[in-house]
Amino acid sequence: MNSDKITKIVLFSVSFIILIIAGGMVFSLVGGAIPSFKTFGLGFITSSQWDPTDGRENYGALPFIAGTLITSFAALIISFPLSFATSLFLGEYYRNTRVAKILGTMVDLLAGIPSIVYGLWGFYILRPFLIGLGFENQGFGVFTASIVLAIMIIPYATSLSNEIISMVPNDLKEAAYSLGSTRYEVIRYVTVPAARSGIFAGYILAFGRALGETMAVTMLIGNANRIPDSLFSTGNTMASVIANQFGEADGLKLSSLIAIGLLLFVITGIVNGIGKMIIKKMN
Amino acid sequence: MKAIITVLVLAVIFSSCQNSAKKKTANEKVSITAAGATFPLPYYNLVFKNYTESKGTLVTYGGIGSGGGIRSLTDKVVDFGATDAYLEDKQLAEMPAPVVHIPTCLGAVVIAYNLPGVDELKLSNELLEKIFLGEITKWNDPQITANNSGVKLPAKDIIFVHRSDGSGTTHIFSDYMTKISAKWAEKVGTGKSLNWPVGMGAKGNPGVVGTVSQTEGAIGYVGSEFAFAQKIQMAKVQNSQGEYVLPTIASVSASAKGDIPDDTRIMLTNSSDPESYPISGFTWIILYKEQSYNGRSLAQAEETLKLLDWLVSAEAQAEAANVNYSPLTDDAAAKAKAILRTVTYEGKAILN
Numbered sequence: 020m021n022s023d024k025i026t027k028i029v030l031f032s033v034s035f036i037i038l039i040i041a042g043g044m045v046f047s048l049v050g051g052a053i054p055s056f057k058t059f060g061l062g063f064i065t066s067s068q069w070d071p072t073d074g075r076e077n078y079g080a081l082p083f084i085a086g087t088l089i090t091s092f093a094a095l096i097i098s099f100p101l102s103f104a105t106s107l108f109l110g111e112y113y114r115n116t117r118v119a120k121i122l123g124t125m126v127d128l129l130a131g132i133p134s135i136v137y138g139l140w141g142f143y144i145l146r147p148f149l150i151g152l153g154f155e156n157q158g159f160g161v162f163t164a165s166i167v168l169a170i171m172i173i174p175y176a177t178s179l180s181n182e183i184i185s186m187v188p189n190d191l192k193e194a195a196y197s198l199g200s201t202r203y204e205v206i207r208y209v210t211v212p213a214a215r216s217g218i219f220a221g222y223i224l225a226f227g228r229a230l231g232e233t234m235a236v237t238m239l240i241g242n243a244n245r246i247p248d249s250l251f252s253t254g255n256t257m258a259s260v261i262a263n264q265f266g267e268a269d270g271l272k273l274s275s276l277i278a279i280g281l282l283l284f285v286i287t288g289i290v291n292g293i294g295k296m297i298i299k300k301m302n
Numbered sequence: 303m304k305a306i307i308t309v310l311v312l313a314v315i316f317s318s319c320q321n322s323a324k325k326k327t328a329n330e331k332v333s334i335t336a337a338g339a340t341f342p343l344p345y346y347n348l349v350f351k352n353y354t355e356s357k358g359t360l361v362t363y364g365g366i367g368s369g370g371g372i373r374s375l376t377d378k379v380v381d382f383g384a385t386d387a388y389l390e391d392k393q394l395a396e397m398p399a400p401v402v403h404i405p406t407c408l409g410a411v412v413i414a415y416n417l418p419g420v421d422e423l424k425l426s427n428e429l430l431e432k433i434f435l436g437e438i439t440k441w442n443d444p445q446i447t448a449n450n451s452g453v454k455l456p457a458k459d460i461i462f463v464h465r466s467d468g469s470g471t472t473h474i475f476s477d478y479m480t481k482i483s484a485k486w487a488e489k490v491g492t493g494k495s496l497n498w499p500v501g502m503g504a505k506g507n508p509g510v511v512g513t514v515s516q517t518e519g520a521i522g523y524v525g526s527e528f529a530f531a532q533k534i535q536m537a538k539v540q541n542s543q544g545e546y547v548l549p550t551i552a553s554v555s556a557s558a559k560g561d562i563p564d565d566t567r568i569m570l571t572n573s574s575d576p577e578s579y580p581i582s583g584f585t586w587i588i589l590y591k592e593q594s595y596n597g598r599s600l601a602q603a604e605e606t607l608k609l610l611d612w613l614v615s616a617e618a619q620a621e622a623a624n625v626n627y628s629p630l631t632d633d634a635a636a637k638a639k640a641i642l643r644t645v646t647y648e649g650k651a652i653l654n
Contacts, residue, residue, distance in 0.1 A: 070497035071468075072490070142516070157461045157517050159502055242466035242503030253502045259466075263505055267369045267468025267494045 048284060051277035058271060063278060069244040071264075071272050078275035080282060085246045086254035087283070090161055090236060091229035093250070094168035095222060101169070102176035102225070106218070109177070110184030111210055112202075123181070130174035138238035141167040146239070154251060159241035162250045167235050172225035179224060183217025184210055216301040223294030227287050233258040257283045332605040337364035338371020338384030341470050341525055342585045344625045345407055346384070349618045350609075357612075359605050368470050368494075375401070375588055378596050381606045382589040386470025387494070388567040389588065400591040402645060404638050405566045405584040406613055408628040410526040410554040411475045412581075413537040416514050417441065417456065423537040424450050424546045430539070431483035433460060433521065435490075436500030441519060456519070463513045463522035466503025468494040470585075471525045478571040478581045523581075526554060530626035543576040550579070554628035557582035566637055582628070587613070593647045600647050607645060607652045614638040 056063060059078060066079025105126060113119040145166060146158035154162070187210050195209045211218070233256075241253025242263060257279045265276050336346075343365035350361040363384075366374070371383035376397060388403055413430075415423060425433075426449055432438040438445060441455045465472045473494045480487040490496050504513040507528035514520040515534060526549055529536060538546040547553050557573035557580070572580050587610060593603035612618055619629040630638065643653050 068497070071495045072493045072497060075491070142512070146516070156459050156519070157502075159513075237466070237505060238509075242505075243498070243501065244503075255466075255503075263466040263503065264468055264495060266367050269369055269373075 045284070048277055048281040051274055052281045053274070054271060055274040055278040059275075063275070064282070067246055069260075076271050078272065080257070080275070080279050082244050082246045083255055083257040083260050083279060084282065084286070086161070086240065087230055087256040087258070087286070089247060089254070090165050090168055090240065090256060091226055093161065093165035094172055094229045095226050097165060097169035098173050098176060098225065099222070102173045102221075103180070103218075105173070106177045106180035106184055106221075107206060107210075110181040111206060114185055126174050126177050129170065130178075134171065134232060134234040135238075137167050137171055138235035141235060141239045157241075159239060160251050160253045161240065161247045164236045164240040164256075165250075167239055168229050168232055171232060171235065172229050175228050176221045176225035179221030180214070180218040183214040183221070186217075187213045216298040219301065220294065220298055223291060223298075226290060226294075230283065230287055230290065231258055233262045237262055331359075332599075332602050333360035333362070334381045334602075334606055334609060335362050335364075335379075336371075336382045336384060336587070337366050337374045337380050338587075339368045339386045339470060339585055340365040341368075341386050341409055341527060342384065342407060342627065344527060345622055345627045348625055349613060349621050352618075352621070353609060353612060357608075359609065361609060367468075369468075372588070375590070381602070382587050382610070384585065384587050386583070386585050387473050388569075388584075388586055399595065401588050402591050402641050403566050403586045403588055404610055404614065404641055405586055405630060405634055406638075407619070407622045407630060408554050408558060408570070408582055408584055409474075410549050410557075410579055410582040410628070411471055411478070411523050412526050412529040412549045413521065413539060414511065414514050414524045414529055414534045415521040415537055416518055416535065417458075418518065420453055420455060420535070422450070422453060423535070424540070425537045426540045427482040430479065431486055434462060434479065434500070435483075435485060436462075458519035461517055461520040462501030463504055463510050463517070463520050464498055464501050465495070465510060465523075466505050469506075470494065471507065471523065472496060474569070474571060474581060474583045475523045477569050477583075481572045482580075526628075527626045539580055541576070541578055541580040542572050542574055545576055547577070547579045549581075551623045551626070551628045553577055553579035554582045555631060558584070558631045558634050562634055562637060564637060564640070566634065566641065584634070589645065591645055592649075593645060593652065603647045603652055607642060611639065611642050611653055614642075 055078065059066065063078065063080055064084070065081055066077070067081040068077045068079045069082065070077045105122070109119045109123050109126075141163060146163055149163060150156065150158045191209050191213060192205050195205045200208070236256050237259035240255060240259060242255050242259065243253040244255050244260070247254035261276050261280055265273065268276055343363070346363045350363055354360055368385040368387055371385050372389065372393070374380040375383035378398070389397070389401065394401060413425060417423070429438070429446060429449060432445065439460055440457060441460055442457045447453075447455055473492065476490065476492045476496055479490070480492045489499060504510045504522075507525045510522045510524050511528065511532055511534060514522045514524075515532075524534070529549075536549055538548050540546050556575050557570045557578035559575040559578065560573050562568055566584065566586070568584070570583050573582065589606065589610070593606070614630060614635045619635065622629040643651060645652055
């Protein structure tokens, strides 16, 4: 066999393994979720009851779906000005300078901090700070969780958009300058439009990351199984309820938790799908 | 022809494997494996280590949760399991063979709170019901102050912190609440995790204690094994005799002074003893009544029983208080010993 063939076989089999793993996960999620969907039907998604008490078991995932989407959207909104500004700073204004390198490294470092550390920081520093500001009396809830989530997703949004922004061809920008554009106008009318699909992809990635984040959120959101009625009320997310409750779960409850896992998988898939569609349209 | 030979070869290989496995357990030194509840984990770690050092039998205990302990015993992958909630009749019937319960020590659920300057807080059954159902929301509510004359309570919101994960601690707590409050029984009920009417969740005893101690005005319930090791304010709870009792090693043990059934399967909450702290309970070890299964050797069964007999002896029980557990009462220990003597190997009692 020549080396070409070997390479081909190795590459094919390795990617095939990944396909099998992903497929196997979907398969086991669906298999595990069947009893729950059989019992509750579509009501599983629309019901906000979560009663694990023996004899009157009733599971609905709506509070967790709501909690996940609300915290993730809020995190995206909070992180947008920060990460967008940072990526412009790194990719345009101070490209290839020392300041940009240091800042870029710091942003990448944010991605490397374990989420439990973010959780601890939120618990011991951010929470008392928010209580001190007088927003709320106990500091747990959607708002606190969203702020920490926002900081956690900054590197995902920043790195990709920064990369894309710095890849905008110089010819384009120089052409705009030669027409008398100011720097702001170049960014506004040339850089950002040229890079927008990449920037958007960065935020989709960040949003996906926020959807699945578990540890930091569970430490801060208050783990109350109801639909949050304000930004400052407690709630729960899909990933967090799974992490909290699977340990002692069996039977219908275990199946319901797996079903939540499946729903999270589906939601992430939908978000990515919509993202790809929008990117395609932009191009 | 080829297929037949393959089958024969495989059969020989499989049978020889089984033979060697059996021989191994018979000849080699016995080691004991167990898994289950996390609540008694520090106690088991301590006494099993002592036992390994003094008797030379290696004992391994995995704290994987009560549910895991029951599953492991069902799957017959451990010598014994451990659980904080006894197996109901229905669960017992579902086990592959008869199972016995051995109580090993007692623990309690304490009501922890965070109110600077409030050193003593007395909670009647009625107050517990109203606080945990969300009917009383301020600390200076007249109903609380009336029950705590001489204590200055702040005008803060009551923030209830419960467990976010499933837990034996929640089970004992909710069992007690169900016994003292009809409203609770109807609205919430008993279980390892519940449909909480108010409050917020924190993961594990450390999570609850952390949240309570970081939040002024918070109240939560915590396993005594953890709470006793922390500097945390604990409420006096009214027992069935009307006394307000602080949770201590002694008051928790006192809850087992009443009548205990011979199979020891009883929730001790709301005990009738006047000195008892009412939110207390046993933790159990569970094992098969007939020890000859899955090719277990007699030596393995004997060592398992010896260990358990030692675990309920005065020597091991004396260690309990050192790690904040309450020792068995003499009556409970005697019942445990009697149960161990009913455990058999091929029909013959192992201990005598």
